[in-house]
Amino acid sequence: MSLFKVRSAAVYGIDASIIEVEIDFANVTLGEEQFHTVGLPDAAVRESRDRVRAAIKNSGFGLPPTRITINLAPADLKKEGSGFDLPIAIGILGAYGGLNIKDMSDFLLVGELGLDGGLRAVQGMLPIAVAAKARGIRNLIVPESNAKEAAVVEGVDVYPVKTLTEVRELLNAAAFGAITAVPLKVEATDLLNEMQHFPADFKDVRGQGVAKRALEVAAAGGHNILMIGPPGSGKTMLAKRLPSILAPLRFEEALETTKIHSVAGVLNAEDGLVAHRPFRSPHHTISDAGLIGGGVMPRPGEVSLAHNGLLFLDELPEFPRNVLEVLRQPLEDGMVTITRAAMSLSFPARFMLAAAMNPCPCGYFNDKSRECMCTPPMIQRYVSKVSGPLLDRIDIHIEVPAVQYKELRGGSASEGSSEIRARVLAARERQHERFGATAERTKGSAKAVSRKVFSNSQMSTQQIRVFCELSSDAERLLERAMQQQGLSARAHDRILKVSRTIADLEGVQDIAVKHIAEAIQYRTLDRSYWS
Structure with missing residues (x-):
C-alpha cells in the first residue's frame, strides 16, 4: 500500500478542526528518503520531517529510499504546531505496510515526537477531543501528559501513550479487535x-x-x-x-x-x-x-x-x-x-x-x-x-x-x-433559578430571553426591565440621584443590576428603597470624589 490516511486535528481560536493526514510514497533510485509536506504547513510542521525520520529509525523501523508526500487536508486551512508528528509517523508506517490496521477512520492521533520516539504534550487537547466527539470519532491516541485533559470529554475513549512503538502495538491490536490498553476515565464532577x-x-x-x-x-x-x-x-x-x-x-x-x-x-x-x-x-x-x-x-x-x-x-x-x-x-x-x-x-x-x-x-x-x-x-x-x-x-x-x-x-x-461565600452561593442560586426558568419560556413570550446568562451583571436591557421593577419610592430615589449626580444611562442600568443583587443577598423578590440607596452609594466616582 502506497497511500495511507490518518486523522488528526488543528486548533483555530479555541475550537479545533479535523485534519486528514494523507501519506503517499514513490520509490527513488538514489539518495535518502525525501519528504514533501503540502497543505499550508507552517515552519513547525515542515520541520516535523526531521523529527519523524529520527523517531522512526530510533524506534527500530527502517525507511527505504523513497519520495514521501504528506498532504494535510483541507489544504486551504493553515496548519501549525508539532502535533502532526505522530499522525505523520503512523501514516508512514501504514503506507510501508508496518501496520495491520488499514482503516483509521475511528482513530484520531495527536502528539509531538522526540528523536528517540517518545511522545511529548501539545497545546489545545481539550478542543481537539471536543471536535473528535462532534465528528463521531471514538478513539483518541494522545501523549500521556495530555490524556487527563482529553478524558474530561465524555463519549470518547482516550488512550495515553508514551512512545511511537506503543502506538503501533495498540493499533495492531485494534486491527484484530484485541486492544488490551484501558482508556483513561476522568470524573469531571470529582475534579x-x-x-x-x-x-x-x-x-x-x-x-x-x-x-x-x-x-x-x-x-x-x-x-x-x-x-x-x-x-x-x-x-x-x-x-x-x-x-x-x-x-x-x-x-x-x-x-x-x-x-x-x-x-x-x-x-x-x-x-x-x-x-x-x-x-x-x-x-x-x-x-x-x-x-x-x-x-x-x-x-x-x-x-x-x-x-x-x-x-x-x-x-x-x-x-x-x-x-x-x-x-x-x-x-x-x-x-x-x-x-x-x-x-x-x-x-x-x-x-x-x-x-x-x-x-x-x-x-x-x-x-x-x-x-x-x-x-x-x-x-x-x-x-x-x-x-x-x-x-x-x-x-x-x-x-x-x-x-x-x-x-x-x-x-x-x-x-x-x-460565611460570606455561603451568602454569595445562595444569591447565585436565586439568579440561576431566575435565568434558567426564563430561558425555558416560549419564544413567543414577551419576557423570553435567548442568550445564556449566569449572573445579574450579564442581564440585557430587556431583562433589566423584567427583573428590576421598582416601587414608586425607589423610582423617585433613583430619579433624584440621576439628576443630582448627572449619571449616564449605562450607570442607571448598573445601579439597577447591583440593587437586584443586593436584594438577592437579602433573599427578597422586590427591590426596595434601601437596595437602590446602597447601590447608589457604590458610585463613588460619579459623586465628584476629587472635588
Missing part, C-alpha cells in the same frame, strides 16, 4: 469538587467592613469593582481574597475556560480541568496585545485567560491608557475579536474586573492621617489616565480608607470567607 480550596481567607482582613460588603455584592452578582484608597489600606489584600467567595464553576463554564487555557498552553497537565475560577493579575507594563490577545496566529490574552473568573488590575492608572481602552469591548460584549490578514478569530472574555488605585500620585488625597503633597494639575493628570467610558463600565466604586490602629490590633475575629 471540580476536589479543587475547591483557597489559601487566602477574609478572616485575615482587619476592619474594612464597607469594602468587604462591596466585594460580597460584587461576587454575588459578578459585578466589576474599583477600590480607591491610600497605600497600605488593604486593596490588594482584599482582591486576592475575592476568589475565595466566588461561586464555583459549573461544568459547562469549566469546560469553556479549560479550552482557553489549553490553547494558550497554561493548563496544568496534572489537573486536566480548570476547576476553580481563574485569577489573573497582569503587571502594569503589559502591552495591549498581551492583555487582549494577538500574534500572527492569534492567541488569547489575559482577558480571555480570565474568562469566567477574575481579572485584577492593581495600580490602574499606571497602565498605559491605550491598554486600558481595549478593555471596553470585552467588558461590554464578553468577547474579543482579533483580526489579522490571514484570519479573524474570536475569544470569550466574560470576566469580573477588580481594579485598585490610589486617589493621587502620592496616594494620600483625602487621607486624614497624612497630608497629600500633590497639586491639583498632578491629580488631574493622574486620574485622567482612566477614561470616563471605562469607569462607566465598572458597577461598583468603593473607597478603602487606611485601617485604624484599634481595628488592626483588635481581638475580635473577622468574618471568614466560608
Whole structure:
C-alpha cells in the first residue's frame, strides 16, 4: 500500500478542526528518503520531517529510499504546531505496510515526537477531543501528559501513550479487535469538587467592613469593582481574597475556560480541568496585545485567560491608557475579536474586573492621617489616565480608607470567607433559578430571553426591565440621584443590576428603597470624589 490516511486535528481560536493526514510514497533510485509536506504547513510542521525520520529509525523501523508526500487536508486551512508528528509517523508506517490496521477512520492521533520516539504534550487537547466527539470519532491516541485533559470529554475513549512503538502495538491490536490498553476515565464532577480550596481567607482582613460588603455584592452578582484608597489600606489584600467567595464553576463554564487555557498552553497537565475560577493579575507594563490577545496566529490574552473568573488590575492608572481602552469591548460584549490578514478569530472574555488605585500620585488625597503633597494639575493628570467610558463600565466604586490602629490590633475575629461565600452561593442560586426558568419560556413570550446568562451583571436591557421593577419610592430615589449626580444611562442600568443583587443577598423578590440607596452609594466616582 502506497497511500495511507490518518486523522488528526488543528486548533483555530479555541475550537479545533479535523485534519486528514494523507501519506503517499514513490520509490527513488538514489539518495535518502525525501519528504514533501503540502497543505499550508507552517515552519513547525515542515520541520516535523526531521523529527519523524529520527523517531522512526530510533524506534527500530527502517525507511527505504523513497519520495514521501504528506498532504494535510483541507489544504486551504493553515496548519501549525508539532502535533502532526505522530499522525505523520503512523501514516508512514501504514503506507510501508508496518501496520495491520488499514482503516483509521475511528482513530484520531495527536502528539509531538522526540528523536528517540517518545511522545511529548501539545497545546489545545481539550478542543481537539471536543471536535473528535462532534465528528463521531471514538478513539483518541494522545501523549500521556495530555490524556487527563482529553478524558474530561465524555463519549470518547482516550488512550495515553508514551512512545511511537506503543502506538503501533495498540493499533495492531485494534486491527484484530484485541486492544488490551484501558482508556483513561476522568470524573469531571470529582475534579471540580476536589479543587475547591483557597489559601487566602477574609478572616485575615482587619476592619474594612464597607469594602468587604462591596466585594460580597460584587461576587454575588459578578459585578466589576474599583477600590480607591491610600497605600497600605488593604486593596490588594482584599482582591486576592475575592476568589475565595466566588461561586464555583459549573461544568459547562469549566469546560469553556479549560479550552482557553489549553490553547494558550497554561493548563496544568496534572489537573486536566480548570476547576476553580481563574485569577489573573497582569503587571502594569503589559502591552495591549498581551492583555487582549494577538500574534500572527492569534492567541488569547489575559482577558480571555480570565474568562469566567477574575481579572485584577492593581495600580490602574499606571497602565498605559491605550491598554486600558481595549478593555471596553470585552467588558461590554464578553468577547474579543482579533483580526489579522490571514484570519479573524474570536475569544470569550466574560470576566469580573477588580481594579485598585490610589486617589493621587502620592496616594494620600483625602487621607486624614497624612497630608497629600500633590497639586491639583498632578491629580488631574493622574486620574485622567482612566477614561470616563471605562469607569462607566465598572458597577461598583468603593473607597478603602487606611485601617485604624484599634481595628488592626483588635481581638475580635473577622468574618471568614466560608460565611460570606455561603451568602454569595445562595444569591447565585436565586439568579440561576431566575435565568434558567426564563430561558425555558416560549419564544413567543414577551419576557423570553435567548442568550445564556449566569449572573445579574450579564442581564440585557430587556431583562433589566423584567427583573428590576421598582416601587414608586425607589423610582423617585433613583430619579433624584440621576439628576443630582448627572449619571449616564449605562450607570442607571448598573445601579439597577447591583440593587437586584443586593436584594438577592437579602433573599427578597422586590427591590426596595434601601437596595437602590446602597447601590447608589457604590458610585463613588460619579459623586465628584476629587472635588
